Amino acid sequence: MANDHTYRDTAADLLPLVGGAGNETSVAHCMTRLRLGLRDRSLVQEERLRAHPAVLGVVEDDTYQIVLGPGTVARVTPEFEALVERERERGAAGTPVTAEELAVQGAALRAERKARNATPFKLLLRRIAAVFVPLIPALIGCGIIAGLNGVLVNLGWLPGVTPALAAIASGFMALIAVFVGHNTAKEFGGTPVLGGAVAAVIVFAGVSHVEAFGQRLSPGQGGVLGALGAAWLAVRIEKWCRRRVPVSLDVLVTPTITVLGAGLVTVFGLMYMAGEVSTWIGDAANWLLDNGGAVAGLVLGGLFLPLVMLGLHQALIPIHTTLIEQQGYTVLLPVLAMAGAGQVGAAIAVYFRLRRNTSVRTTIRSALWPGFLGVGEPLIYGVTLPLGRPFLTAAAGGALGGAFVGLVNQLGTEVGSTAIGPSGWALFPLLDGDRGLGEVVAVYAAGLLVGYAGGFLATYCFGFTRTMLAELNVAPAPAAPAAGGAPADHAAPDGVPSRLR
Known part of the structure; x- marks a missing residue:
């Protein structure tokens, strides 16, 4: 796919295969996947969807995830969203049932899936992952620029440019706590800018004049973990204020109390505690590989695929981010x-x-x-x-x-x-x-x-x-109906017999 027209064509191909615009409740994407909230998953034409040349795979989770690959998904998603909006404006639901029926079916499917799969711990991990996943493109871009700058410095090339590259590569990491605070507040139902404002205290140079637990604070102390905790606390305070502050005073009182209350707790408590935890994480990761060596690598490398299947790999995202911020x-x-x-x-x-x-x-x-x-x-x-x-x-x-x-x-x-x-x-x-x-x-x-x-x-x-x-190890044959109309147990289109699935 080389141009916008082709990405638009891909979106147009995918939309009817997932039930049409009326079947979509949400549209988002991560690094490789188009993530769709669907009212009725039975309307998905999965066999045709998997056969589409742009589709690399399909994953069913809380959202229906279509794997399109890095780069491609970021270009197809806005075209898909625009197409959904246009279809809705035209009144084309795209499904043979009413919206009320779809809502009932979707609620039943979501309830069944939550009861079966969604443990509180996994849901929490997904929410934490949702805070950090939007930051990945910036981490990648700045990381590559930092690597390029390191090569140029080692070779002694472009000495007038390398300081600028260093500033570009480091600027995001210097303020990453602010972005984490913004995304945390957004994910947990607060005002994003208030979460960012509270987290900004962590990277403000003036905190070096503040003393907590008998020590002077240092800018950045607590890092992304402190920002995560500070913004979550800000959301709790903000929601408390919204329930109690009169509407006429809300615009003045709620932001003030939110930033003041969460900010004081962050400065006099969270920064120090999160800093200790961050230091422990860095020391533990280094100790594990320095002393565990092959055994630690064997366990980590061997368990990662099962962790991905269980969704538990999301717990590692803040750990990775903390290590990058520290080291x-x-x-x-x-x-x-x-x-x-x-x-x-x-x-x-x-x-x-x-x-x-x-x-x-x-x-x-x-x-x-x-x-x-x-x-x-x-x-x-x-x-x-x-x-x-x-x-x-x-x-x-x-x-x-x-x-x-x-x-x-x-x-x-x-x-x-x-x-x-x-x-x-x-x-x-x-x-x-x-x-x-x-x-x-x-x-x-x-x-x-x-x-x-x-x-x-x-x-x-x-x-x-x-x-x-x-x-x-046989050539796949089309399934033939068995006696009584039941399908025989031949290989499926992907060559895997149903009883081995």
Whole structure:
């Protein structure tokens, strides 16, 4: 897709496949996925949706998520939103049922899904992730500029430009607490600018004149964790005021009490406490890899894919951000990125093991390059997870890659990332560490190779039982109706028999 017209065409193709404009309750996107709130998921034409050339995969969660890939999703989403608005203005609901019926069905689906999947802990993690995910593009952009500036400084090139690049790369990180405060207030139902105003106290240079717990504060103390807590407290105070302050005084009293109350608690309590927690997180992450080495990397790299499936990986986002804020890079992300390498190796092994299954091999060919670039959803949901055992052997490959990076870290070479979000080959421009860039890149590249090889060998040798191979290593045939009209248990369009799903 090379131009706006094509992105508009993609949006126009997708809208009827998800039930039309009347079926959409919300439209948003993250790094790789178009996230849709749907009234009735039964209206989604999932088989046709997955077959669309722009769609890399589909994920069902609290929102219906269509994987389009980085860059593409940011261009398709506004076209999709505009199309939804135009269709609504024309009165085209796009569904064969009334809005009332859709609302009832949607409420029932949401209630059922929440009862089954949405634990309070996972919901909290999703909300915290929603605070940080919008910051990822800025982290990536500034991280790449910082890496470019480091190369220019080391080479002695463009000395008149490098100070400007350093300022551009560092400006966002210097004020990241303000953005976290703004997003936190927005996510938890407060006024975003008040959350940002309270969090701004953390980075204000004048706090160095304030003493708390017997110590003078330093600008930035508490970082993103302090900003998260300060903005959440501001939301609670603001909501309390809204219920009690007369409407005629609300515009004056509520913002004043909110900023004053949350600001005092932040200065005389949260900054110090969050600073202690942030320091502990940084020390713990470094200690884990410095002392745990290969074992720590094995566990982190091996468990990351299951954590992604459970949604628990979102708990790591503020940890990564804290490490980047403290040290300039997170040492955890390159280790966790090995999980994607294991996934790629496993998919290549499946490709060679299922030589006759043209459907699965076609899926792998289309999803493999995004996998190399760190977009793993197409391989996870289209290949390894439906097959079962290859998902576990992919995790084993990630564990081996993580063990390698962890071992090298223990031996004295830290490998870190200056931003969160990318992995795979897309992480190379963001690498940093305590050694020269060439050495850091070499270690990460070697870790990817170990992950690829580990995932391939584990899957090739242990990813299939004889029964699975007998059933899967065949050319997919169209399902024929069995006696009584029941469908026979043939391979589905993706080549995976239904009983193996």
